Amino acid sequence: MTPPNPQPANNNDHLVQSDDPEHPANLIPALCAKFWTLGWVTGTGGGASIRDGDLVYIAPSGVQKELMKPSDIYVLSLAAQAASLDRRNRIYLRSPPNHKPSQCTPLFLAAFNKRGAGCCIHTHSHWAVLVTLILEQQGPGKDREFRINNIEQIKGFGRGYGKTGNLGYHDTLVIPVIENTAHEEDLTEFLEEAMDKYPDTYAVLVRRHGVYVWGETVHKAKTQCESLDYLFQLAVEMKQLGLPWITDIEPVVPRRNS
């Protein structure tokens, strides 16, 4: 068995102690408790990470995410991690005793480093998993992207990293799908490849597993994750009704009284 991550001599507990409910060490447990009620972080799966400047706040691995406390949170420095040549061996500024950091850590770091995200959420939502299974049925070549258009909730998404504004009603939302691996960390390479291939995406589906969703802020990551889950559920129900996810609808031009 891998021993728990060693604690630094000065464990910097002050980094996770704050009366501010918006402090990342308070917000991660609060968000995960809400996500658990949605079935997003059931049975220790899924989670969330927040970046505040150079500091990244991470949950422990294999814990009931809805019962986490601020004192359970890991903290690492992005700059210190970038300076380290060993990507797999991470040095934490703050490490809780008797835990290991989330297996999702390198995936969260990809969202922070490659996209400048302020928050990344990972869910094991049924709807996300079902969408990847439906796509799988469509056969090789057609199973690598989830596409949907002409649904109002698409407006819940930003246009892309470094772009202003949100998608419009008639825009097509495209979410890449990557294959699952036996260990969560091993997804990192595929997630990073998908980020390179889809520079505007804020989410990546993982086949038979769930979804990673990020945003510039906690608010935007949460909004996008909720919008996406709504769209995944809608898509599954549309499929059951035999309705297509992509439709060719002429934009309606409103008549203005002169």
Ligand SMILES: CSCCC(=O)C(=O)COP(=O)(O)O
């Ligand atoms: C039953 S969860 C298996 C690992 C996983 O997919 C996940 O999202 C949670 O990983 P963590 O290390 O954060 O517990």
Ligand SMILES: [Zn+2]
């Ligand atoms: Zn997972």
